[in-house]
Every structure is written in C-alpha cells, then in structure tokens.
Amino acid sequence: MTAPSIQEFETLTVSVDGRATSCEVGGTGSPLLLLHGFPETRLTWRQVAPLLADGFRGICPDLPGYGDSDRLGDGPEGFDKARVAAHFVALMRELGHDRFAVVGHDRGGLVAFRMALNHPGSVSHVGILDILPSADNWAALQGPAGVFAFHLYLLAQPTDLPERLIAADPSTFFGHFLDTWTKVPDAIPDAVRAHYLEVYSRPEVIHAVCDDYRASAFVDPAQDTENQEAGHTLSMPTLAAWQAPGDTPLPFDPQEIWSSWAADLRTEVLRCGHFLPEENPAAVAAAIRTLATT
Template sequence: MTTRIPGFTTRRVSVDGTELHFAIGGKGPPLLLLHGFPQTHLTWRSVAPALAEAYTVVCPDLPGYGDSGEPGEGVEHYSKRAMAATFAELMSTLGHQRFAVAGHDRGGLVAFRLALDHAERVTHLAVLDVLPAVDIFAALAGPSGVFAFHLYFLAHPEPLPERVIGADPAAFFGHFLDSWTKVPGALPDAVRAEYLQALKSPSVVHAICQDYRAGVFFDLEHDKEDKALGRTLDVPVLAMWQDPGETPLPFDPAVVWRSWAPGATTKALACGHFLPEERPEEVVAAVRGLLR
C-alpha cells in the first residue's frame, strides 16, 4: 500500500501464525480500531490521528484483508471468535493488557466478540453500522434481503463466489464502495483505487468469502448460544449507524444493541455506511465521549 495514516508508522507482527499488518500512532491509553468490508485499516485515516492526540491507536488490517496474511485455510479461522482471540493476542504482544476497541462493519463484529469473550481485557466498546449475526439474519426478510445480498452470496461454498468476483473484482467491490457512500468526496480517488488494488488479489477475495462463510456457519451459532445464556456487555458501549432517512430499517438498531448492552449510548449519523470516512469528526467526538 502507498497511502498512510498521517503521523502513524506501519508494522508487521506474527500472532498465532497470522501475519498482521497494522498502523500505530499516538501516546496514552490503548485503543484498537477495526475496519470493515471491503476496506482496510485506511478507513480510519481521518479518525485515528485525532484520537492519537490522547490515545495509543492501533489500526490493523483484518486477517486476510489488505496486507495482513490469511489466518488459515479452514472457515473456522475466520470466525469473529477466532479473530477476536488473534487481536487480543496482538494487543498483549504490544504490551496492552486492557484496551478500548471500536469497529466498523465486519470489524464491529470482531470488536463485539472481543468484548464478550475477553471481557476482562476490554474497557470500552464502539460498534459502527453493524448488528450481531443473530440479529441481522433475524431481521432480513422480504425486500430488505435484496440490499444485503452479499451476506448470502459471499457465504456460498467455494469456488463459486471467488470465481464470479474474480471476473471483475473492481466492478463487484466498487459497487459497494460507491452505492454505500452518501457524502460526496468521502472516498477520494486515490483511496478508492488503493482499496480496489488490494481487492484484486485472489487471496484477499478468498479471505473475504471465508469471513462471510464464518458469519453464517460460526458467528451465527456463537451469537445464538450467548443470547440463549443471556450474556450481556458490562463495559460502556457506543453504537452508531447511518440514518436511513425516509427509508425505514427493518429493525431498530438502538433496541438491538440495548438487548446486548442495556446502558448503551446510541446515535444515528446523516451519511451512508462508511461512518469513519463520511462523518469522521462526529465519529471522533462520539468515541472521545465514550472513552472519557
């Protein structure tokens, strides 16, 4: 990659056999920022420098995404439980036993799983424009499923999704980058091109498909088990999502997140899906408010 988060350095660390690429900057209490689909750690490029004024900010590429290596061939390696364990170990390697975590989209699911499975490690949790697997699949029915077709398509057994995407990765992933963005200029041409360059790699395409397969065949079951046990989050939680405007959502994100975290702070932002890139100042302010 050529684009960098201003003021941050990049490093590589092997964690449980997975080569993780990450950017790190700032000084103070540790804060882990996890990106979503179909992006890389650069989704935080306008958020991380501001947060680094008071925090040590760590921005990795998810396993298999961007410049991070694949965690293993089996789908189970892409479960959010497995990814959460990997990032808990990364933070230990960096000398941080307790830390805050914020995640967008797929990264939000990893952050959620970190707070559930490693409650003794996580001090604060922020989740951006995502719902746990058990809740999103329960909510999608009828026409709403059309707009979330990728959740089902990418989870199909290999090699069908990989072969279809491989015919024109830029067209497939560019569809999401363009149609999910509502704020003009939020994705500059250079950043968009960098995302698409990473997404040309067959290994990255495969990893993304594995991530979504794990969402159906592992994450969904893990969430069901936790919901049946009545597990909730005891740390301060912030949940933000895009304001759907005149098109109502088939669920209420505030109700969903308060079922997991009764005291959660919730906020809708006037933008598309990519909150950290479309409304970075508001994301920074909300995260600072959570961490105070």
C-alpha cells in the same frame, strides 16, 4: 502502487503465533484498537485516528486475510469471530496493552463485539459502527430488504462460486459497494478508492472475504444465539452507532437490538452513508472520545 497511510502513524508488522498482521500505530495515551470493515483496509481510520492521537495510542490493523495481514486458518473456521477476537487480544498484549478500548466498523464491528463478550477483562470499552450481531442481522433480513444485502448470501455460498464470479471483474463488484453505500461526496478520495480496489483484486483477499462471510453465516450466529440464551451481555460501556435511514425505513430497530445486548449503552445516529469513519470522521472521533473517557 504505494498505499496511502495514516498521517504521522508508523507502519508495523506484528507476528502472533506465526501469523503476521499489518498495522498502523500512532498517538499517545490510552490504547485504542480500531478495526475496519468491508471492502476497506486499515486506511478506513485515516481521518479518525489522527483526531484522537492527542489522547489515545491508536492501533489500526488490517483484519486477517484482508490487506497485508495473514489469514488465521483455512476455510471459514479461520474467520470465526471468536478466533479473530482472541488473535487481536494477543496482538495487543504483544504491543504491551493488556486492557484497551476497541471500536470496529462493519466486519471489524463483529470482531469487536465478540472480543468484548469473550474477553471482558481485556476490553475496557467497545464501539460497534453500522453493523448488528450476526444472529440479529440474519433475523432482521426479510422481504425486499434482502435485495440490498444480496452480498451476504452470495459471498457465503459454500462452493467457490463467489470467488469465480468476483474474479471476473473485482473492481466493478467491490466498487459497487464503495459507490452505492456512500452518501457524502468525495468521502473516499480517488487514491484511497484505488488502493481499496487494488487490494480487493488480489485472489487471496477475494477468497478471504468469502470465507469471512461464510463464517458469519455458518459459524458466528450460533455463538451469538448461545450468548443470548445464556443471558450473556456486554459488561463494559458500549457505543452503537449507525447511519440515519433514508426514505426507506430500516426493517429493524437498532436501538432495541443493542439495548438487549448492553446495559451501559450510548447510541449515535449519523447523517451519512455506511462508511461512518470516512464520511463523518469528526462525529465518529467525538463519539469514541466520549465513550473511551467514560
């Protein structure tokens, strides 16, 4: 299958310390790193990136182990968000960008968050879309809310149980999230959906996804807690955006949580499902433009 691409963007493979990362790059202006989430690839940004191409040099990579990018190491430690963040800082320098804005959705949002905390000299602006820091996310899950986040517990199992279960029918497993997390009809066209499901049917990607979620259960929260206890916060202009809750109220207050992490905070609540860049690309692009030109 020929993968869809981002219109008028160039596909590049960038090597950092012998690890290859597949990216789509295009546009002119200030550098902007865009990181995708689960269960997607860099094609998440296929509508947002062109809307920003007149003022930003967009770099849209596959996360390590996802899509066509190499993983950074064995086991959950290869998906330690501090390690992934450092990798992308090095990748941006390889492309000639010492300082840049970064926006991440879902899993990519966790990387963007850690990058902004650990590398404030490199990150000028940060945006996090529809995700909470790992420590806050686990603290917020209680009671029936855990039903809707069952994948967090399943994928983080320390044995190969999730890999074995998912391999039996990956299209049904990952298709469940593409279908039930989307509120805007046809936001993910058939060709893009087929691309996502093809990528996530690969055994090495399934294993990478599980190790990524293991890292978010057993590695990343300790870093967040250490930052919280030390009073470390985001020092740059920060965007936090999330989907408007439906009939069931959220079991946490995103505004309160993000206000504790960022003094220079702007927020957006968008009427769509979880896949903000695909369901409401115009609003996401506008929010990024406003953030990154502050």
